[in-house]
Amino acid sequence: MIRDLTLRLAGRADAPAIARLSRDRIEQGLGWSWTAPRVLRSILDPQTNVVVAREAAQMLGFGIMKYRDDDAHLLLLAVRSSSCRRGVGTALLAWLERSALVAGIGQVVLEARSSNDAARAFYRRLGYRELQTLPGYYQGREAGVRLAKDLWLGQSALP
Ligand SMILES: CC(C)(COP(=O)(O)OP(=O)(O)OC[C@H]1O[C@@H](n2cnc3c(N)ncnc32)[C@H](O)[C@@H]1OP(=O)(O)O)[C@@H](O)C(=O)NCCC(=O)NCCS
Structure with a gap:
């Protein structure tokens, strides 16, 4: 675990670092589609939360979740390789899931590359179920x- 981990909404100035982390950790081998202008559009979108995890001045990871009427779509999540397996990914996803619950949303959906065994193990560990394969996605x-994960499962019906 990281002692001084802080999570907060991203600001405009975070867009280039988030885009670079997406290029290096998520989109490697594919075209770079999450460039800084696209990340900035998500930061400014009222239906989307972009959260960054920091330790002192360094950004360790980020997550982007779009909130829709009936569910939330996790668009991107990445942690610097030097900070992996220290709970940063879990903390980022928990923050985004809590925001969905507060907004009255009970389900999160996401897609991962089928070759990404680490991500698939991570999501399964956090309660996500694999629903279908999407050829050529x-x-x-x-x-x-x-x-997908049902956020209401296991939640008490009463406050
Ligand atoms: C997937 C990713 C976000 C996980 O972040 P992380 O900060 O390392 O995750 P955590 O430390 O919170 O891990 C929680 C649990 O998930 C599982 N897990 C995480 N990484 C794993 C790996 N490489 N292999 C197997 N299980 C893994 C483990 O059960 C882990 O608990 P443990 O360390 O006590 O065994 C990170 O590996 C990453 O950024 N990968 C590249 C980008 C990516 O694939 N993003 C997701 C698709 S968009």
């Missing part, structure tokens, strides 16, 4: 796997 080059 990533730019026609690689299959995706869709996963």
Whole structure:
């Protein structure tokens, strides 16, 4: 675990670092689609939360979740390789899931590259179920796997 981990909404100035982390940790081998202007659009979108995890001045990871009427879509989540397996990914996802619950949303869906065994293990560990394979989902080059989690499962019906 990281002692001085802080989580907060991203600001405009975070867009380039988030885009670089997406290029290096998520989109490697694919075209770079989450460039800084696209990340900035998410930061400014009222239906989307972009959260960053920091330790002192360094950004360790980020997550982007779009909130829709009936569910939330986790668009991107990444942690610097030097900070992996220290609970940063879990903390980022918990923050985004809590925001969905507060907004009255009971389900999160996401896609991962089918070759990404680490991510699939991570999501399964955090209660996500693999629903279907999506052939050619990533730019026609690689299959995706869709996963989902029912956030209301196990929640008490009473406050
Ligand atoms: C997937 C990712 C976000 C996980 O972040 P993280 O900060 O390392 O995750 P955590 O430390 O919170 O891990 C929680 C649990 O998930 C599982 N897990 C995480 N990484 C794993 C791996 N490489 N292999 C197997 N299980 C893993 C473990 O059960 C882990 O608990 P443990 O360390 O006590 O065994 C990170 O590996 C990453 O950024 N990967 C590249 C980008 C990516 O694949 N994003 C997701 C698709 S958009």
